[in-house]
Amino acid sequence: MDIDLIIESISVLARGVFLTLSLTLLSLVISFILSVPLSLLRASPNRAFAGSVLAYTYVFRGTPLLVQLFLVYYGLSQLAVVRQSILWPLLREPFWCALATFSLNSTAYTTEVFRAGILAVPRGIVEAAQALGLSRLMQIRLITFPLAFRAVLPSYANEVIGMVKASSLASTVTLLEITGLARRMVSETFAPYEVFLAAGILYLLLNFIVSAFFRMLEIHFAQSSTGNSKNAAAGSITSRLRHLRRAMGDGQANPYETGQPTIHPPVIKKGKSANV
Amino acid sequence: MLSFALQFLNGLQITVALALVSGMLGSLLGLFVAIVKLSKLRISGFLGQAYTTIMRGLPELLVILVVYFGGTAAITALTGRYIEINAFAAGVAALMIVFGAYCAEIFRGAIMSVPQGQMEAARSLGLKPWQIWLFVILPQMMRVALPAYGNLWISLVKDTSLVSVIGLTDIMRVAFIGAGSMRAPLTFYLMASALYLALTSLSLASFRVLERRIQIPGH
Numbered sequence: 489m490d491i492d493l494i495i496e497s498i499s500v501l502a503r504g505v506f507l508t509l510s511l512t513l514l515s516l517v518i519s520f521i522l523s524v525p526l527s528l529l530r531a532s533p534n535r536a537f538a539g540s541v542l543a544y545t546y547v548f549r550g551t552p553l554l555v556q557l558f559l560v561y562y563g564l565s566q567l568a569v570v571r572q573s574i575l576w577p578l579l580r581e582p583f584w585c586a587l588a589t590f591s592l593n594s595t596a597y598t599t600e601v602f603r604a605g606i607l608a609v610p611r612g613i614v615e616a617a618q619a620l621g622l623s624r625l626m627q628i629r630l631i632t633f634p635l636a637f638r639a640v641l642p643s644y645a646n647e648v649i650g651m652v653k654a655s656s657l658a659s660t661v662t663l664l665e666i667t668g669l670a671r672r673m674v675s676e677t678f679a680p681y682e683v684f685l686a687a688g689i690l691y692l693l694l695n696f697i698v699s700a701f702f703r704m705l706e707i708h709f710a711q712s713s714t715g716n717s718k719n720a721a722a723g724s725i726t727s728r729l730r731h732l733r734r735a736m737g738d739g740q741a742n743p744y745e746t747g748q749p750t751i752h753p754p755v756i757k758k759g760k761s762a763n764v
Numbered sequence: 765m766l767s768f769a770l771q772f773l774n775g776l777q778i779t780v781a782l783a784l785v786s787g788m789l790g791s792l793l794g795l796f797v798a799i800v801k802l803s804k805l806r807i808s809g810f811l812g813q814a815y816t817t818i819m820r821g822l823p824e825l826l827v828i829l830v831v832y833f834g835g836t837a838a839i840t841a842l843t844g845r846y847i848e849i850n851a852f853a854a855g856v857a858a859l860m861i862v863f864g865a866y867c868a869e870i871f872r873g874a875i876m877s878v879p880q881g882q883m884e885a886a887r888s889l890g891l892k893p894w895q896i897w898l899f900v901i902l903p904q905m906m907r908v909a910l911p912a913y914g915n916l917w918i919s920l921v922k923d924t925s926l927v928s929v930i931g932l933t934d935i936m937r938v939a940f941i942g943a944g945s946m947r948a949p950l951t952f953y954l955m956a957s958a959l960y961l962a963l964t965s966l967s968l969a970s971f972r973v974l975e976r977r978i979q980i981p982g983h
Binding site: 502524547551552558563564565567649652653656667670678679680681687690692696751 | 826827837922925929951968
């Protein structure tokens with residue numbers, strides 16, 4: 489083991505971090521945008537919609553990402569239609585091919601993750617939203633999706649980490665991201681241990697940041713007053729109590745004036761046991 | 765075209781063999797690591813945690829490359845001659861290490877779901893440790909672990925395609941060679957996807973059947 493070489497490789501491979509990150513983040517953004525409507529269709533009671541989305545996710549989740557990548561990068565050029573289309577300048581480039589494949593693949597996984605979350609939203613909450621007269625779009629935007637997203641946050645974090653790792657496949661279509669640079673460096677230096685160790689450190693660092701970010705997000709959601717139904721109930725009671733206490737402390741304001749149902753403050757007897 | 769059908773059949777055999785061997789060895793490794801992680805020894809728990817955290821954070825492709833090039837470098841250094849390590853062996857070793865890390869996490873959760881009283885009852889009946897594990901803990905934890913284990917197996921089948929990068933002639937490699945020589949990449953890669961889809965569908969169906977078989981009615 490050559491420590492200097494490891495440090496040198498890290499500084500060389502760090503140039504690939506940008507490509508790894510841009511591939512990962514762009515495909516995550518695209519897949520997030522695509523999979524929200526798809527997961528709603530997948531969870532809808534309509535058999536035709538749900539079935540066609542299932543066919544898409546089944547095929548993309550059932551075949552290796554490498555095959556999908558080669559199918560797009562090498563396979564599409566066989567079709568004359570693709571070669572003559574306006575997208576050809578894009579589909580000729582390995583970057584856009586990799587981005588398209590990763591996005592499609594990630595959409596399939598994310599759709600299934602979100603679907604599980606949507607199905608986990610309690611029926612009563614959706615019915616309550618309907619009873620309040622919210623439109624379908626508002627129900628999804630305000631009720632279904634925020635609750636579903638919180639429920640599946642850990643699975644979504646796994647999907648994001650999976651995407652960071654999957655971006656290493658871009659090296660097979662000549663892209664020089666972390667793994668691609670590492671492979672080139674190994675063939676130049678013949679020092680596989682040091683170079684791959686450096687690449688591994690970079691990937692671990694990226695994934696550590698991702699998982700720390702999602703852990704923070706989870707804590708943030710859990711602490712916000714609408715974290716889940718139990719917290720929401722607790723939040724409203726505490727705010728009501730605070731309101732009451734303020735009213736009592738002021739000594740003048742009457743809590744009944746607000747017109748909201750309030751509860752009497754419990755009478756606490758200190759140091760005495762009334763029941764004995 | 766017929767010769768390629770035969771080659772695809774060979775590739776299919778290699779893919780299946782690779783998945784089965786690395787899956788079996790990986791399961792054993794995972795079970796071992798899960799038991800080690802649950803043991804009361806601080807240091808073994810730490811080592812197990814380090815192994816699963818690191819391996820689950822690294823891309824599978826990188827692990828395969830490390831094992832292949834690292835193994836070749838090690839053998840070359842040992843013997844003094846340039847010897848390329850067998851791609852199948854490297855693939856089995858790499859996939860086993862990755863599969864074992866994920867397995868260990870699944871098995872650890874499943875072992876913890878078996879009530880402590882089962883172990884104590886078995887011990888009070890005078891069973892030896894290996895008997896306790898084989899006849900009491902394993903059958904009960906498998907029921908809990910099976911759904912996650914099935915998913916893991918399917919991702920292992922898909923990950924075998926990465927071993928084609930180091931030159932193993934599995935389905936993926938056959939498709940790559942065929943696509944190059946026949947100048948029909950679309951056909952060959954679609955064929956490869958169909959084969960992989962068949963494998964994963966078959967795995968999915970078998971795990972469904974297995975899950976239903978070992979289910980306790982009313983649970």
